Amino acid sequence: MVLLKTEAISSLFAADTIFGEFGVILLGIIVALACFTTSIGLVVACGQFFSKVTPVPYKWLVLIVTTVSYIIANQGLNTILNFSVPVLVFIYPIAIVLIILTFLNKMFHGSSYVYRFAILFTAxxxxxxxxxxxxxxLNWAKPYVAKLPFFGIGLGWILPAIVGVIFGLIITQLKEQKR
Structure with a gap:
């Protein structure tokens, strides 16, 4: 967070130093257009995706996404961070495991059991x-999860993910032997 503030201040300082007041206004316009085009792209992508997987029409989905985004954006940065950080803390390890498994897919022949158990244990x-x-x-669980390697640095999910992969490989082997 401090790094972002420092970068924003240094960009503002550089624009002001090099171009003066015009530079500050130009930087503001550039940032506003970048944010605007990104938000439009996200609204369009959400509308297109959800119109394919739900019976709700595209126009209504765009209206809903825009309205919900407007409401969320006006809650303030602290409120947004208070909600999004815990969600991201939950999602990131799962995403990392999925990405790693995708790279290693050929090693375990794309076994769905490997994916399932690695994601389950990570989750x-x-x-x-x-x-x-x-x-x-969650005081009752802390003594158990605190024993995991790398837990102190936020990487306690690594060993469960590896155990999930091994468990998935074992089940895959057992299923293949039955065939």
């Missing part, structure tokens, strides 16, 4: 971390 630890970030007291 259990990620859920603990996400709920902890939300402020949910």
């Amino acid at each position: 259990i630890i990620s859920l603990y971390d996400g709920l902890k970030e939300f402020g949910v007291p």
Whole structure:
């Protein structure tokens, strides 16, 4: 967060130093257009996707996404961060495991059991971390998860993910032997 503020201030300072007041206004216009085009792209992408998977018409979806986005944006940065950080703490380990498994897909022949168990075991630890970030007291679970390697640095999900992969490989082998 501090880094973002520092970069914004240094960009503003550089624009002001090099171009004066015109530079500051130009920087503001550039940032506003970048944000505007990004938000339009996201609204269009959400509208197109959800119009294909739901019976709701595209125009209504665009209206809903825009309205919800407007309401969320006006809650303030702290409120948005208080909600999004715990959600991201839950989602990121799962996404990382999925990406790694995608790169290693050929090694385990794309076994769905490997994916399922690696994600399941990762999600259990990620859920603990996400709920902890939300402020949910999970004192009963802390002694167990605190014993995981790398837990102190936020990477307690690594060993469960590896165990999930191994478990998935074992089940895959057992299923293939039955055939």
